[in-house]
Amino acid sequence: xxxxxxxxxxxxxxxxxxxxxxxxxxxxxxxxxxxxxxxxxxxxxxxxxxxxxxxxxxxxxxxxxxxxxxxxxxxxxxxxxxxxxxxxxxxxxxxxxxxxxxxxxxxxxxxxxxxxxxxxxxxxxxxxxxxxxxxxxxxxxxxxxxxxxxxxxxxxxxxxxxxxxxxxxxxxxxxxxxxxxxxxxxxxxxxxxxxxxxxxxxxxxxxxxxxxxxxxxxxxxxxxxxxxxxxxxxxxxxxxxxxxxxxxxxxxxxxxxxxxxxxxxxxxxxxxxxxxxxxxxxxxxxxxxxxxxxxxxxxxxxxxxxxxxxxxxxxxxxxxxxxxxxxxxxxxxxxxxxxxxxxxxxxxxxxxxxxxxxxxxxxxxxxxxxxxxxxxxxxxxxxxxxxx
Amino acid sequence: xxxxxxxxxxxxxxxxxxxxxxxxxxxxxxxxxxxxxxxxxxxxxxxxxxxxxxxxxxxxxxxxxxxxxxxxxxxxxxxxxxxxxxxxxxxxxxxxxxxxxxxxxxxxxxxxxxxxxxxxxxxxxxxxxxxxxxxxxxxxxxxxxxxxxxxxxxxxxxxxxxxxxxxxxxxxxxxxxxxxxxxxxxxxxxxxxxxxxxxxxxxxxxxxxxxxxxxxxxxxxxxxxxxxxxxxxxxxxxxxxxxxxxxxxxxxxxxxxxxxxxxxxxxxxxxxxxxxxxxxxxxxxxxxxxxxxxxxxxxxxxxxxxxxxxxxxxxxxxxxxxxxxxxxxxxxxxxxxxxxxxxxxxxxxxxxxxxxxxxxxxxxxxxxxxxxxxxxxxxxxxxxxxxx
Numbered sequence: 001x002x003x004x005x006x007x008x009x010x011x012x013x014x015x016x017x018x019x020x021x022x023x024x025x026x027x028x029x030x031x032x033x034x035x036x037x038x039x040x041x042x043x044x045x046x047x048x049x050x051x052x053x054x055x056x057x058x059x060x061x062x063x064x065x066x067x068x069x070x071x072x073x074x075x076x077x078x079x080x081x082x083x084x085x086x087x088x089x090x091x092x093x094x095x096x097x098x099x100x101x102x103x104x105x106x107x108x109x110x111x112x113x114x115x116x117x118x119x120x121x122x123x124x125x126x127x128x129x130x131x132x133x134x135x136x137x138x139x140x141x142x143x144x145x146x147x148x149x150x151x152x153x154x155x156x157x158x159x160x161x162x163x164x165x166x167x168x169x170x171x172x173x174x175x176x177x178x179x180x181x182x183x184x185x186x187x188x189x190x191x192x193x194x195x196x197x198x199x200x201x202x203x204x205x206x207x208x209x210x211x212x213x214x215x216x217x218x219x220x221x222x223x224x225x226x227x228x229x230x231x232x233x234x235x236x237x238x239x240x241x242x243x244x245x246x247x248x249x250x251x252x253x254x255x256x257x258x259x260x261x262x263x264x265x266x267x268x269x270x271x272x273x274x275x276x277x278x279x280x281x282x283x284x285x286x287x288x289x290x291x292x293x294x295x296x297x298x299x300x301x302x303x304x305x306x307x308x309x310x311x312x313x314x315x316x317x318x319x320x321x322x323x324x325x326x327x328x329x330x331x332x333x334x335x336x337x338x339x340x341x342x343x344x345x346x347x348x349x350x351x352x353x354x355x356x357x358x359x360x361x362x363x364x365x366x367x368x369x370x371x372x373x374x375x376x377x378x379x380x381x382x383x384x385x386x387x388x
Numbered sequence: 389x390x391x392x393x394x395x396x397x398x399x400x401x402x403x404x405x406x407x408x409x410x411x412x413x414x415x416x417x418x419x420x421x422x423x424x425x426x427x428x429x430x431x432x433x434x435x436x437x438x439x440x441x442x443x444x445x446x447x448x449x450x451x452x453x454x455x456x457x458x459x460x461x462x463x464x465x466x467x468x469x470x471x472x473x474x475x476x477x478x479x480x481x482x483x484x485x486x487x488x489x490x491x492x493x494x495x496x497x498x499x500x501x502x503x504x505x506x507x508x509x510x511x512x513x514x515x516x517x518x519x520x521x522x523x524x525x526x527x528x529x530x531x532x533x534x535x536x537x538x539x540x541x542x543x544x545x546x547x548x549x550x551x552x553x554x555x556x557x558x559x560x561x562x563x564x565x566x567x568x569x570x571x572x573x574x575x576x577x578x579x580x581x582x583x584x585x586x587x588x589x590x591x592x593x594x595x596x597x598x599x600x601x602x603x604x605x606x607x608x609x610x611x612x613x614x615x616x617x618x619x620x621x622x623x624x625x626x627x628x629x630x631x632x633x634x635x636x637x638x639x640x641x642x643x644x645x646x647x648x649x650x651x652x653x654x655x656x657x658x659x660x661x662x663x664x665x666x667x668x669x670x671x672x673x674x675x676x677x678x679x680x681x682x683x684x685x686x687x688x689x690x691x692x693x694x695x696x697x698x699x700x701x702x703x704x705x706x707x708x709x710x711x712x713x714x715x716x717x718x719x720x721x722x723x724x725x726x727x728x729x730x731x732x733x734x735x736x737x738x739x740x741x742x743x744x745x746x747x748x749x750x751x752x753x754x755x756x757x758x759x760x761x762x763x764x765x766x767x768x769x770x771x772x773x774x775x776x
Contacts, residue, residue: 027656201642201647202642202666206672210626217626241597270416281593284598301660
C-alpha cells in the first residue's frame with residue numbers, strides 16, 4: 001500500500017492526485033481490492049492537522065470543487081488519472097466558495113475533495129481494471145454512502161488528518177457529509193448538510209429506478225460489459241435528462257423556455273419523429289450530451305445506487321437514535337424551491353439531530369441546483385460555521 | 389362515409405361502437421384518410437338532442453369511462469374493435485361519476501366518450517392500416533388537441549348532437565374539453581376543465597420529451613415500424629414509469645412505500661444489477677407491465693405528442709383573446725397536490741376566461757391522479773353544473 005503524491009514537494013491546489021488505500025470490505029461484505037481514491041486539495045495542512053475541511057461532491061460531481069489558486073499551473077500541471085492534463089485553472093463546481101478569502105478560505109483552511117468511490121474521475125469505479133486486468137464492468141459491486149465514507153476515512157489517515165474542522169456537502173454530498181458525522185463522530189467537528197436529507201425518499205428511489213432502467217435498457221449497455229464496444233450514451237443521456245428535470249424547478253423552466261421553439265426548428269411538423277424541437281427539449285439534449293462526454297454509464301449506475309442506499313438510520317434503530325451518536329456542530333440548509341430534496345426533509349433531519357437546530361433557507365428560483373448556483377448565500381452560511 | 393351502429397336498435401351502454409368520419413385535414417395540413425372514431429355511450433339522446441354530455445379521457449384512458457348499466461351484457465355483448473368481447477360490465481375509469489343516479493346521471497343525460505384520435509382502442513391510430521394496407525407506424529401524422537376535437541365534432545354530427553350540455557375532462561381530457569369550448573363555442577353550453585391547464589408548460593414538455601425518448605431509444609422501436617416484430621415494451625414501460633411518478637405525489641409514495649423492500653426481495657445485494665427491489669420500484673414495474681399490456685408504443689408517442697401540442701392560445705393571440713370567443717359556463721378545478729398540472733396553472737386558465745371564475749380545489753394526497761381517485765369531490769362539482 002503506497003501513498004502517491006500525498007505530500008507533494010510543491011503545493012498544487014486543485015490538481016488531481018491519488019491515494020492507494022488498499023482493500024476495502026464493503027457494507028455488503030464484498031471485498032474490493034486495490035482501491036484508489038483520486039482527490040484534490042487547496043491550501044496547506046497545519047502542522048497540528050487542525051485546519052482540514054472535507055468538501056463532498058454531488059452525484060456526478062468531481063474533485064475539482066474550485067480552481068487552482070497558484071499561478072503558472074496551466075502548462076506545468078501533471079497529468080490526471082485519465083491521462084489528461086489536469087486543468088487546475090479550470091473553474092470548479094463551487095468556485096466562489098473555496099479560495100483565498102472565500103467562505104472556505106484556503107489561506108486558512110486545508111481543503112480536500114475526493115472523487116467518490118464508484119465514480120469515473122480517478123477513484124476506483126466500474127471502468128477501473130479488476131485484478132484480472134479487465135474492467136470491472138458488471139462485476140463492480142454496490143457501493144453505499146457508508147462505503148464511500150470508509151474509503152475517505154482511509155484517505156484522511158493517509159493525509160494525516162485525524163479530525164475535520166468541517167465536512168460539507170450539498171445533495172448527495174450532503175448525504176456523504178452526514179454519514180461522516182455518524183460513522184466517525186470523533187473525527188468531525190462541524191457538519192454542513194445542504195439540500196440533502198437523512199434518508200432518500202420513495203420518490204427519489206423511484207427516480208433512481210427510472211434512471212437506472214434508462215441505462216440498462218440501452219442495447220449498448222450489454223449488461224454492463226460494454227467497454228470493448230460502443231458505450232450506452234443514449235441511455236446515459238436519457239437518465240441525465242430525467243435527473244436534470246428533477247434538479248430544476250418548473251418555474252425556472254417556464255421562465256427560461258416556456259413553449260418556445262429551438263432556434264431554427266419547428267415543433268409543428270407533420271410527424272412527431274421528425275418535427276423540430278421545443279427549446280426545453282434542446283436544453284435537455286444539451287445536458288445529456290454534456291454528461292455523456294464526461295461520465296461513464298456504469299459509474300452513473302454506481303453513484304445512483306449509492307444515493308439510493310442513503311438512509312442514516314439503516315441498521316441503527318430510529319433516525320433519532322442513529323443521530324444521537326453525533327457530537328458536532330451542525331449546519332442544515334435547504335433550497336426553498338427544491339423538489340428533489342424538499343425543505344421538509346431537511347427539517348426532518350434537523351428535528352432528529354441532538355439539540356435544537358434551525359433549517360437555513362437558501363432562496364432560489366432554480367430548484368435543487370440552487371445549492372450550486374446560490375453560492376453567496378451558501379457562503380454566508382458557511383462563514384458562520386468557519387468564523388475568521 | 390357510413391355510420392356504423394350509431395343508432396343501435398337496442399341500447400348498449402358502455403359498449404364500444406365506431407363511426408367512420410372520413411378524411412380529416414389536420415392542423416399540420418396532413419390529410420388523414422378514412423378516419424374512424426371508436427366511442428361508447430350511456431343513456432338515451434333526447435329527441436331534441438338537448439341532453440348530450442361529452443366525457444373526454446386522459447392520456448392513456450379510453451372510451452370505457454363507466455360500466456354498462458343494463459343487465460345481461462356479459463355474455464351477449466358484441467365484439468369490440470380489437471376483436472375482444474366488449475366488457476360492458478367491466479369497471480370504467482370514472483365509475484361512480486357516470487351512471488343512473490350518479491353526478492352525470494345516465495337516466496337523464498346521454499353520455500358519449502370517444503377514444504382519442506391517434507390512440508389504440510379502436511379509433512384511427514398508428515397501428516391502424518393505412519391505405520396501402522400496412523400499419524401507419526412511423527408514417528402516422530402528428531395529431532394536435534384541436535385535431536382530436538375536429539374528429540369528435542364529426543362524431544357529434546353523426547350522432548345528431550348539435551350542442552353539448554357539458555364537455556368534461558380531466559388532465560389531457562381537460563385540455564380536450566377546453567379546446568372544444570374554443571373551437572366550437574356554439575356547441576358547448578358548459579365546460580369542465582379538471583386538473584388541466586390552458587397550455588402545456590415547459591416542465592410538461594420536458595417530461596414528454598423524456599418519455600418519447602424512452603420509447604424511441606428502445607431497439608425494438610425500429611423507428612416506429614415494429615408491427616411485424618417484437619414491440620418496444622421496455623421503452624413503453626419506462627415512459628410509463630416516468631409519467632406515473634409525475635402523476636402521484638411524493639407524500640403518497642412515501643406513505644405507501646417508504647424505503648421498504650419488495651416482499652421476498654433484498655435491495656441490499658452485493659451488485660446493483662442483481663439486487664432485490666425496493667417496493668416503490670416493484671410498484672413502478674407493475675405500472676409499466678400493466679400499461680404495456682394495454683397500450684401500443686406508437687399510440688403512446690402520438691397521445692404524448694398531442695398533449696405537448698396543447699396551447700389554447702397558439703395562433704390566436706394572447707390567452708385571454710383566445711378564450712374571449714367562448715360563451716359557456718365554466719367549471720375549473722385543480723387537485724391541491726398535483727405537481728404535473730399544478731393549481732396555479734388552473735388559476736392562470738380561470739383568470740384568462742371571460743368573466744369571474746373560481747378555481748375549485750379537489751383535496752387529495754395522491755397528486756395529479758386525484759382527478760380519477762377523488763370521484764365524490766368531482767361529483768359534487770359536476771352536480772353543480774348539471775343540476776337535477
